[in-house]
Amino acid sequence: MAIRKGRTIIFDKGINIRSSAAAVGVKEGKGPLAAYFDHIAEDDMMGEATWEKAEIRLQKTALEKALSKASLSAGELDMILAGDLLAQCIASVFSARETGVPFFGQYGACSTMAQELIIGSLLCESGAFSRVAAVTSSHFCSAERQFRMPLEYGGQRTLTAQWTVTGAGAVILEENSSDIRIADAVPGVITDMKVKDTANMGAAMAPAAADTILTYLRDMNAAPSDFDMILTGDLGNVGSELLVELLRREGTDISSVHNDCGKLIFDQSEQDVHSGGSGCGCCASVLSSCIANMLYTGKLSNILFIATGALMSPVSSAQGESIPGIAHLVHIVSEKGCKG
Amino acid sequence: MAIRKGRTIIFDKGINIRSSAAAVGVKEGKGPLAAYFDHIAEDDMMGEATWEKAEIRLQKTALEKALSKASLSAGELDMILAGDLLAQCIASVFSARETGVPFFGQYGACSTMAQELIIGSLLCESGAFSRVAAVTSSHFCSAERQFRMPLEYGGQRTLTAQWTVTGAGAVILEENSSDIRIADAVPGVITDMKVKDTANMGAAMAPAAADTILTYLRDMNAAPSDFDMILTGDLGNVGSELLVELLRREGTDISSVHNDCGKLIFDQSEQDVHSGGSGCGCCASVLSSCIANMLYTGKLSNILFIATGALMSPVSSAQGESIPGIAHLVHIVSEKGCKG
Numbered sequence: 089m090a091i092r093k094g095r096t097i098i099f100d101k102g103i104n105i106r107s108s109a110a111a112v113g114v115k116e117g118k119g120p121l122a123a124y125f126d127h128i129a130e131d132d133m134m135g136e137a138t139w140e141k142a143e144i145r146l147q148k149t150a151l152e153k154a155l156s157k158a159s160l161s162a163g164e165l166d167m168i169l170a171g172d173l174l175a176q177c178i179a180s181v182f183s184a185r186e187t188g189v190p191f192f193g194q195y196g197a198c199s200t201m202a203q204e205l206i207i208g209s210l211l212c213e214s215g216a217f218s219r220v221a222a223v224t225s226s227h228f229c230s231a232e233r234q235f236r237m238p239l240e241y242g243g244q245r246t247l248t249a250q251w252t253v254t255g256a257g258a259v260i261l262e263e264n265s266s267d268i269r270i271a272d273a274v275p276g277v278i279t280d281m282k283v284k285d286t287a288n289m290g291a292a293m294a295p296a297a298a299d300t301i302l303t304y305l306r307d308m309n310a311a312p313s314d315f316d317m318i319l320t321g322d323l324g325n326v327g328s329e330l331l332v333e334l335l336r337r338e339g340t341d342i343s344s345v346h347n348d349c350g351k352l353i354f355d356q357s358e359q360d361v362h363s364g365g366s367g368c369g370c371c372a373s374v375l376s377s378c379i380a381n382m383l384y385t386g387k388l389s390n391i392l393f394i395a396t397g398a399l400m401s402p403v404s405s406a407q408g409e410s411i412p413g414i415a416h417l418v419h420i421v422s423e424k425g426c427k428g
Numbered sequence: 429m430a431i432r433k434g435r436t437i438i439f440d441k442g443i444n445i446r447s448s449a450a451a452v453g454v455k456e457g458k459g460p461l462a463a464y465f466d467h468i469a470e471d472d473m474m475g476e477a478t479w480e481k482a483e484i485r486l487q488k489t490a491l492e493k494a495l496s497k498a499s500l501s502a503g504e505l506d507m508i509l510a511g512d513l514l515a516q517c518i519a520s521v522f523s524a525r526e527t528g529v530p531f532f533g534q535y536g537a538c539s540t541m542a543q544e545l546i547i548g549s550l551l552c553e554s555g556a557f558s559r560v561a562a563v564t565s566s567h568f569c570s571a572e573r574q575f576r577m578p579l580e581y582g583g584q585r586t587l588t589a590q591w592t593v594t595g596a597g598a599v600i601l602e603e604n605s606s607d608i609r610i611a612d613a614v615p616g617v618i619t620d621m622k623v624k625d626t627a628n629m630g631a632a633m634a635p636a637a638a639d640t641i642l643t644y645l646r647d648m649n650a651a652p653s654d655f656d657m658i659l660t661g662d663l664g665n666v667g668s669e670l671l672v673e674l675l676r677r678e679g680t681d682i683s684s685v686h687n688d689c690g691k692l693i694f695d696q697s698e699q700d701v702h703s704g705g706s707g708c709g710c711c712a713s714v715l716s717s718c719i720a721n722m723l724y725t726g727k728l729s730n731i732l733f734i735a736t737g738a739l740m741s742p743v744s745s746a747q748g749e750s751i752p753g754i755a756h757l758v759h760i761v762s763e764k765g766c767k768g
Contacts, residue, residue: 089429089554089555090554090555090556091555091556092506092556092557095530097556100555137747138747140743140744140747141747166432167615171535173516174741174743175515175516175574175741175742175743176513176515176535176537176739176740176741176744177535177739178739178740178741178743178744181618181739181744181752182744182749182752184618185618185620185752187618188617189617190435190615190616190617191615191616191617191618191754192534192536192543192546192547192615193534193535193536193543193739194532194533194534194535195511195516195517195533195534195535196532196533197516203532203533206532207532207547207551210550210551210554210556211547211550211554213554213555213556214429214430214550214551214553214554215429215430215431215440215553216430216431216432216437216550216553217432234515275507275530275531275532276530276531277528277529277530277531278521278524278525278527278531280525399516399517399518399521399533400516400518401514401515401516401518402515403480403514403515403518404480404516404518404521404522407477407478407480407481409518409522412521412522412525414531
């Protein structure tokens with residue numbers, strides 16, 4: 089049985105990450121993490137007729153790769169938890185449609201992967217399920233036309249704007265299946281500092297990340313230096329700077345161990361992404377590839393993964409609403425790292 | 429600890445429904461269930477400037493009423509699970525924004541309430557949480573303009589079309605809190621019989637409901653006559669007829685115990701809703717009001733609640749995709765009924 093200490097969930101034995109995989113688009117495949125991705129698309133249409141269908145293909149590919157790395161078929165899963173940025177989560181629905189596996193759609197915007205890791209671990213902890221897949225995706229083109237402008241319009245982007253990652257990540261959770269363990273977690277609370285600039289999501293999400301990280305450190309009586317890495321996703325450059333500053337004001341300095349998936353996925357001097365990457369697929373593909381690899385090989389042994397989401401829609405913003413942020417935290421431990 | 433038998437989850441002690449409430453719109457308040465609703469709006473704008481904000485108000489009201497019936501404040505909840513039909517689930521996000529309670533957005537279209545009851549019960553069963561709210565809503569006007577036509581267009585509706593309910597339901601789950609118990613559940617699998625008519629959602633969802641019900645009866649070695657009521661939501665008239673027929677072909681006759689929330693909520697001879705009600709708020713408001721009342725008073729003691737969802741979006745339909753359906757089942761038992 090899991091227990092709770094304040095807002096922090098402490099898993100009994102911990103749930104393991106049995107395998108993970110990432111499938112990404114062309115631009116991501118030219119970035120600094122290229123060597124870690126399980127699949128890099130040759131073009132961003134993925135052989136499909138529309139960007140939405142390409143995103144579905146991407147999400148399917150990530151799950152297939154994660155299953156294949158664990159020598160599993162889809163039918164051996166107890167549950168798929170999946171989410172994306174598209175209205176009515178269609179990338180996830182159509183990606184899971186032919187699996188025959190029970191399905192619960194999740195929506196936490198770019199925080200979805202962490203939400204799924206927490207729910208998935210609790211579903212395993214409850215005894216009802218033993219193997220759960222957590223999957224998310226985003227696609228630059230399907231997201232741009234939904235949230236911003238038609239791509240053909242060729243609009244200029246402000247320097248605070250982030251670039252939606254074309255990518256999908258899949259994680260298979262299962263007890264006693266590997267050396268990588270989800271030890272504890274903090275589900276996020278919606279935080280709204282009344283930021284209304286949809287070209288500056290980092291600013292809207294940073295306060296939520298600060299709240300969740302402070303809650304965890306307080307609940308567990310821990311310090312930033314206890315961790316190899318405090319990895320947010322996806323605050324980008326502007327949001328990361330704000331997060332470090334917000335925490336500094338509370339007497340907590342994470343600067344020496346902090347990094348952000350939105351900063352890691354692109355080469356910022358070469359790839360012109362302004363404030364960095366974003367989208368459900370950003371932190372999911374970084375976690376499922378590079379970070380998972382470093383945990384499996386023992387290069388990282390003790391990290392906090394905090395996925396942040398901007399919970400607005402084009403309609404809420406058009407109606408003058410601010411952008412509510414949320415951040416869910418997952419503490420991941422590698423026993424390999426501990427032993428090594 | 430919960431266990432699983434086939435696809436059916438069997439809860440250890442069962443999680444109780446501590447309280448529930450429903451808030452509905454004007455038309456629903458003139459229907460046959462009027463006496464059971466906790467709040468009936470005086471007009472469908474609920475004093476707000478837009479239909480989306482009205483839906484947010486509706487969802488907030490349902491949760492407030494459910495909390496107040498349990499003498500609880502929002503701060504005493506461990507978690508809010510909420511979902512709706514709007515893109516990026518904004519009715520749920522903005523409704524939960526000021527609660528300060530951890531939040532996980534859920535998306536299962538009209539099946540969302542059952543999905544939340546299953547996840548919520550498992551979160552309690554895991555030991556991590558002791559009190560979880562499950563909330564959903566829909567609003568005729570916000571749904572029409574998102575999924576179909578601008579209301580001002582005054583489009584004709586086909587006779588197979590259902591009427592999206594303006595309503596919200598909230599359920600508070602907590603162990604050892606009442607005589608109403610969630611005993612077991614079946615999470616649904618996506619079923620797609622290639623129906624493409626978005627004005628006939630009942631036909632798209634009926635096969636999913638049939639699959640889930642058959643799975644449960646098989647897993648538990650049960651018969652329809654074991655239950656006081658097999659309540660689907662929201663297949664409407666067309667979908668209900670199809671469900672009964674699909675099950676009959678499999679040798680299972682549910683006709684004497686079957687009813688559907690989409691058939692119950694409106695007076696079909698007077699209220700001109702064609703094939704009945706639909707929307708996340710339909711089965712949620714019927715369950716949280718009339719059905720909960722009949723369970724609390726012992727008029728019902730043993731029911732299957734099966735919420736069905738049509739997992740399409742305007743974009744997926746415009747791109748020629750069919751409508752995937754899903755149905756999640758929850759077996760609810762009233763100890764009051766058993767004793768009485």
